[in-house]
Amino acid sequence: MIKPSLSELEARLDGVQVAADMAASLTLDAFKNAPVAENKGGGSMFDPVTATDRDAEQLIRSFIQKTFGADGIVGEEFADTQGSSGWTWCVDPIDGTRAFVAGVPVWSTLIGIFYDGEPVIGLIDHPAMAERYLGAKGKAWKQEPGGTSALKTRTCARLDDVILSCTEPMAMFDEAQLSAYEKIRQTARFSRLGLDAYSYALTASGSIDLVIEAQLKPYDIAALIPIIEGAGGKITDWQGGRAHDIGKEGGAVVCAGDPDLLDHVYPVLHG
Template sequence: MPDLDMDAELAIAARLADAARPIALKHFRTGLSVDAKPASEFDPVTEADRAIEAQMRALLAQWRPEDGVLGEEQAETPSRSGHTWVLDPIDGTRAFIAGLPTWCVLIALYGPDGPLLSIIDQPFTGERFSGVSGRGAWLDHASGREPLKTRDSVLRVEDAIVSTTDPGLFTGAEADAFAQIAQSAKVRRFGLDAYGYAALALGGVDLVIESGLKPWDVGALIPVVSGAGGVITNWRGGPAHEGGQLIAAANPGLHAQALERLAGAAL
């Protein structure tokens, strides 16, 4: 498999995010209709989700026809190149339909071993968080570009700002393990979806813990968080890019402490 020009691939990711922005903003805070996917609990999908993914897939078919595509709203396109684009057109659809600006467009490029680069884009605030594995992470916004750096001064859960999208999504041993961490944390903030991981990369949030995730939920998070100096794994401490249980921490010391507390519920 030939080496990739990471700058060229990141430029493709940025162009995908550029194409998604006007579609998302066209529908945000408009009272658009919501459908529910077949599931045991409410799993919303909107015209914006479908239109953004369709547009990104159409562009990739032109620009990277040999690459695979794995997205939330359509069937997987197999890769012929060994590389796959992993897309979540609107991560945080519940926030989107509620008019809350914590949803994001997630774009990641995977190689055989996981994500190589990614973008977490928030069209409403104009913030674009980018990361390249082994290189770093940065934020682009109206005022320019700045490097991302997680907070390395918080080493105890008791001093941490802890987040999850919805603590009600944990059940059984997972719920008990998360509750123990949340109750001992200094601050708890819920409902942030992918924006919580962006906040961690910015040096605000210290710990994000979630479960039941899909590859398109997590792929774009990994290069941004790790590129900013954070640690992101599953609850066993292994690779997280296939989804499931996820823990992101601002630094290795905090990650190790939280991981120890989650060990009894790790799958």
């Protein structure tokens, strides 16, 4: 990996927070006023999107194009923008749109930044809970009204000690994946569902130990990696490969606060 200059990285670390502030001014107001969703999937499963999803992504894109005009952009709601600088921003304006529409505050804005194909900056912003999680330069930290604190995952190398999370197993997994997940769930201490990206923030904080999910896209993953790794954890695909190489469709990931835990997880996932 070619390392970016410190000045370029610092500029984008500042920039990602400006972009998140801009998005939050829009999303938080909409959240408080009963947002209405439409089905963008068109299939039997409701895949919600709101006008705020699109407006927030456009706001972030406009900031990037104005401030870092040579950078690429990959987002959920609009076509990719090719860059020439080696930097690429991955944007999910509202991760957890179902939660957003249902009035559940765990929705977030995700912004991950790649340099030379590697994730180097990550941001998970939870405006409704006034919590922001950041990762860069091998570190991870949380910002909230009370101040800034370093993030550290929990030591947990045994499956029977695990607090497990998955947003929606019945919707995310095919039959074989669901069977593998169930084996881990039945061994785990207990599990929590419906947290969207907040489960990864809680893993970085040392509260949750293991997240197993599928059907993820690059913009769902990019922001998480620098935060999880900066806090001492590891996030991969189900084969132990790079999570950010999952491709556009069907991406299955496993995130462990304690990397040693993965030695017990992979054999179960592989059945």
